[in-house]
Amino acid sequence: MEEKDIIEEITELEIACLNAENESLQKKIVEIKTIKEHENRFCAIFKKHTGHAITHIQEVKHYSVSQNIWHTILDEAFGIPGNLIQPSHHFLKYSLINKKPELKEHIPSQGLLSVLDLLGGKSAVRAFEIIHEYTSENTRLAYLGDLVYWQAWLSAIGFSFNETITEKEIITFIIQHIEGLDVDIDKKLVEQGYKSKLGPHRLSTIKRRIASLSVFVDSVKWLNPCRNKSILVLLQKLTKKYGGSKPSGKAITKDILDDMLDTCRSTLKDIRDKALLLFAWASGGRRRSEVASADIKDLTKTEYGDFVYNIPESKTDQEGKGHPVPVKGRAARALNDWLKASGINEGALFRSIKKGGKIVGALSPLDVNRIVKNRLKKAGYDEQHFGAHSLRSGFVTEAGRRGKNLGDVMQMTTHRNIGTVMKYYQAGNVINNSASNLAD
Numbered sequence: 001m002e003e004k005d006i007i008e009e010i011t012e013l014e015i016a017c018l019n020a021e022n023e024s025l026q027k028k029i030v031e032i033k034t035i036k037e038h039e040n041r042f043c044a045i046f047k048k049h050t051g052h053a054i055t056h057i058q059e060v061k062h063y064s065v066s067q068n069i070w071h072t073i074l075d076e077a078f079g080i081p082g083n084l085i086q087p088s089h090h091f092l093k094y095s096l097i098n099k100k101p102e103l104k105e106h107i108p109s110q111g112l113l114s115v116l117d118l119l120g121g122k123s124a125v126r127a128f129e130i131i132h133e134y135t136s137e138n139t140r141l142a143y144l145g146d147l148v149y150w151q152a153w154l155s156a157i158g159f160s161f162n163e164t165i166t167e168k169e170i171i172t173f174i175i176q177h178i179e180g181l182d183v184d185i186d187k188k189l190v191e192q193g194y195k196s197k198l199g200p201h202r203l204s205t206i207k208r209r210i211a212s213l214s215v216f217v218d219s220v221k222w223l224n225p226c227r228n229k230s231i232l233v234l235l236q237k238l239t240k241k242y243g244g245s246k247p248s249g250k251a252i253t254k255d256i257l258d259d260m261l262d263t264c265r266s267t268l269k270d271i272r273d274k275a276l277l278l279f280a281w282a283s284g285g286r287r288r289s290e291v292a293s294a295d296i297k298d299l300t301k302t303e304y305g306d307f308v309y310n311i312p313e314s315k316t317d318q319e320g321k322g323h324p325v326p327v328k329g330r331a332a333r334a335l336n337d338w339l340k341a342s343g344i345n346e347g348a349l350f351r352s353i354k355k356g357g358k359i360v361g362a363l364s365p366l367d368v369n370r371i372v373k374n375r376l377k378k379a380g381y382d383e384q385h386f387g388a389h390s391l392r393s394g395f396v397t398e399a400g401r402r403g404k405n406l407g408d409v410m411q412m413t414t415h416r417n418i419g420t421v422m423k424y425y426q427a428g429n430v431i432n433n434s435a436s437n438l439a440d
Contacts, residue, residue, distance in 0.1 A: 006236050006239065010226075010235075013207060014214055014215050017139065041077055050065055050069065070088075071091065072088075074087040084156050092162065094222070097147075098161075108192055148194070149209060150212075152192070153194070170213075170225055173206075173210075177200055178200055178203065186198050211226075251396075253398045256394065260376060261278070268357050271342075272338055272341075272351075273375060275335045275350075279294070279327060281331075282327060283327050284409075284413045285396060292362060292367065294348070294349040295349060306326060307326070310324045350362070372386070373386065406418075406421070406422075
């Protein structure tokens, strides 16, 4: 897996988080009663550290107390000694739960009574309705759980939350969670419910947690270190060492592609899906992100009715000058049919289609993946056996089967690393091995 693939994977995880976050709805704020015994405890501890006697929590506003003492009072009154997330975390400048208070609803129960609830007499208890058909409630829960985990882990390693999270903390997070945490820290995270079991994370979990943090940091407008070059390179190396975070899946070779295309009839969605599948496969096995970002302005029709698509940016074109690939034959015909049926003449090439046939905004990479899996299922295949690169690996595998020139194949796919493309090419070309019939 190369750097751009890592970026694409992180991007898709970020998109999943954003979809879940943006499409959630706040339903209600529920009133709760202040518990007198806890208020009395707070008043006693306040007097212990400041010398001022009070009878109600609200009276604290009459006294000037330093931030450090205030945090000590809060933690002693409402926290539990040894807990990784303490009440004062609600107020630390660069604390995640300061910026996103609803995270406290996802903190594992430690018997902690939220200071915010007591001071205001209210508890912001939010119920979220996930309305996007591709985004389950689990996505949002995972996102919020990731942020709570970051808060707990950062606390465990002694992070002060008086400054923003930096590249240093993220690299430390990656190394610790792939090679193994400090025994005491790991045990505490498990005992307090932030981890389900002792030991390192799966690489996929590490990537997801980084993606969640990236979305959060962007949302609160902090400097985002999650996509720094050093972090992407580290993830790339770890992916090579430990393998991908998820199986690459079976290749969609031409026979499978044909079966998928046979499920496309005459509706507008059928016409779109046929054009999308052929465009993605025949133009060199385009990545989902490339299909989703495909734009009419980069498409040129030839005098013979074919097309040339100029990929705005590729691995071998870091400056974004473009990389032209042909879209010919039935792929060109299918694309032409889609353009005529949709009436699209500018902007995104592939669009979402609402009920009633209304064409709306551009597809996301997740939408492209959903379309691929849906057509596989309709064609009678187990879509779970196919992964993100099935169209891409299928194109290269098919080229190997037919003995196509490797240079031409790489020109189409825009692969820079010959080792990456060779594993698929050789898989397809194995039957053509000149030594395969020595037993005859």
